[in-house]
Amino acid sequence: MSFVQSMDDFAKIRFTGAVYTPPVIAEALVAFVKDIIPEKNKLQILEPSVGDGAFLDELTLSFTKDQFTVVDIDSAAIKELIHRIKQPSNPVSFITKDFIEYSLPYIKNDTRPFDLIIGNPPFIRRHNFSDDFKETLDDFSKVSKYPLKDLKNSWAAFLVASARLVSNTGVVALILPYELMTVDYGQKVLQTLADEFIRIDIFVSNNKAFPDIDQDAVIFVGQKNCVTRGLYIKHVESLFDLTSPHIYKLDLDSQAGRGLEFNAFLLPKLTLNLLRELRGNCYTIEHYAGSAPGIVSAANEFFILKKSEVEALGIENYVIPILKKGSFASYKPIFSSEDFSEIEKKEPCFLLNIKDDFATLDKNLQNYIREGELKELHLRYKCRNRRNWFSVPIVPRELGFFFKRSHSFPRVCLNEAEIYLTDTSYGLRIKNGFSIKGLCYSFYNSLTLLFAETNGRFYGGGVLELSPTEFRGLPLVYHEPTLDEFTKFLLAHELARGDVEKILDFGDQWLQQKLKLSDEQMVMIRQGLTSVRNHRMRHGRRRFLIEGIV
């Protein structure tokens, strides 16, 4: 079977979660659980989303005396499997059903029939759930008493359901997305399961589990019966080989925050202690500034026009200048009027800002709005909820902004051009006693950027994303620069031309002086940043090429 997916396959995957497991990973995981599962006469083994049977093939080789149940919502997949596995040596029950629905009666009656639940559940985001699945999740949330709002992806429901179906001596072993450790609902499910399992191991690899898709994966192994207790990260070279891991015991209640804790396996102990101490002694960005996402138009391709289009329609009085993330190509931490002049030559950067009712508008504008209606834009959820669907709510301009997503490193910029922002950026509202220049100057150093790596989340492609809350939670040592210092700061960025090392050389120098850190301590922080950043970016190229994220 080929693991190279076509674009059609990618679209299908979003709704079915059908990325089949490389047999070498199934083999490694089955070998691992074989060693830890308590001895029993006839083990009851469940694969909740069997797909093409990668695990079943391995299981039947290793667990020759045991009983299998395999479930999949896809009847074609089950039929194919029945056809392929004509005469299994062990009895297999094949079930075509939604696994969450299948789990409901067991959870209701608190029967825990399985000794081992193993597999690769589908990774389907909430906005791609079918109506049936949404309804089932609603029931599941009530029966399992697990909050519906925290079931934002199908894998989370599969994990909770598996934990409720496994026996009091059993094992759950699932391939899960890396976001288990980075998103809030992933950390919450781990917190809950940490009370239900005696021991949890999460295998994190340097190499990518599914080479041709953006999703990065980890392996979760929960044991209900074990002599050692706790939640451990096992850092391995690849998920094909689960032996000889580097092991780190997690403390979910750590004062330094869960973000740092989930990255602690990448950091030496001394660095970790130093970071915890500094984190405890620093104010966070929240102390200096508020932040809020920019404008949501609900149809950027319609509402944001090129200068030439605005001129052709003669609607100059109905537009305001706006910056889209993809347009910002400058190395500098400052967005100037000259930068905007460059962008307006070729990119759409004027947002329709219509306050009046349709009847009072120019003919050209009325015609343009009608074109939008022909494309059914007025039926989109956000547009429907406006008094006039074409009146986009405007978020005020701020003196600076931060891009929600970044590749090489996150950036705070001065809004010298006084443009508006789309929701790919957060506007920065400076609090009394501080300045946007001070915030910008104080942001670019190894300490703040390291916490940006650990507080945010990254996707399979390695794109770093921070929510407004995560951004405001970053520790920041504030320095109000003199005019001379700020000029030098801008020059350093200009000369660096996006080279993060050169930018950090500048930022770390004043940070070291300000915090009176030794050379060794400064090196520890810088190396810590390199380590977590390299881990994020370790296999990101494909995604950046597709999305043009820099």
Ligand SMILES: C[S@@+](CC[C@H](N)C(=O)[O-])C[C@H]1O[C@@H](n2cnc3c(N)ncnc32)[C@H](O)[C@@H]1O
């Ligand atoms: C990631 S694939 C894993 C396949 C298989 N476990 C393996 O490793 O080869 C996910 C599978 O989940 C199935 N699936 C999707 N939603 C499901 C649901 N609600 N219940 C059961 N199976 C589901 C898909 O049909 C697909 O076969």
